[in-house]
Amino acid sequence: GLHVYPGLISANGTLGLVEISAVRATRDLSEPGLINPSVRAETAVNPDSELLPVARANGILTTLSVPQSGGMISGRSALLQLDGWTWEDMVVKAPVGMHVFWPRMRVGSNASEEAIKSQRESWEKRLRTLETFFGEARAYQKAKLAQKTDFRSDVRFESMLPVLEGRLPLYVHALGVVEIQKALQFVEEQAVKAVLVSGQDV
Secondary structure (H helix, E strand, O other): OOOOOOOEEEEEEOOOOOOOOOOHHHEEEOOOOEEEOOOEEHHHHOOOHHHHHHHHHHOEEEEEOOOOOOOOEEEEEEEEOOOOOHHHHHHEEEOOOEEOOOOOOOOOOOOHHHHHHHHHEEEEEEEEHHHHHHHHHHHHHHHHHHHHEEEEEEHHHHHHHHHHOOOEEEEEEOHHHHHHHHHHHHHHEEEEEEEEOOOOOO
């Protein structure tokens, strides 16, 4: 007299990374700064979160927990089952991908020229920061392969190596058509594997 139903998958969420949004101590979903490739979502997950059994009761048995950020590179996501004593018990796969949040490149139709200029300068600066970081990561990759004696390990660049080598996809969160086009151009220039997330204008 019972029914069997397949478990649902939350494909892009923050389950386990935040408990109460208004309480800073319970929010482990983001780090300060624009570039945070070394962030690992699974290590920040709270297995004792009250939200996990609620999600399970509603049929969600698996989630892709994605680090969020006010910057651009927010870190690496993890696929988790919503049951386990520790975060190690919960991990199905980690990392799943490196996440980039593309800056909003549209401006309001009623915005003043000064506001338009300010917004344009803001997103152009962010994109330059992203491009510069990828360039530095590639230089780091070459230096490591060359086994130079003065080589120094860097955790941020080490986290980027699987992306540059095509072993880890780049998940690009881009909303509008302008952002999507620019993001696709970027990943093509960087020759990396990419997955488009949240594309409203696709």
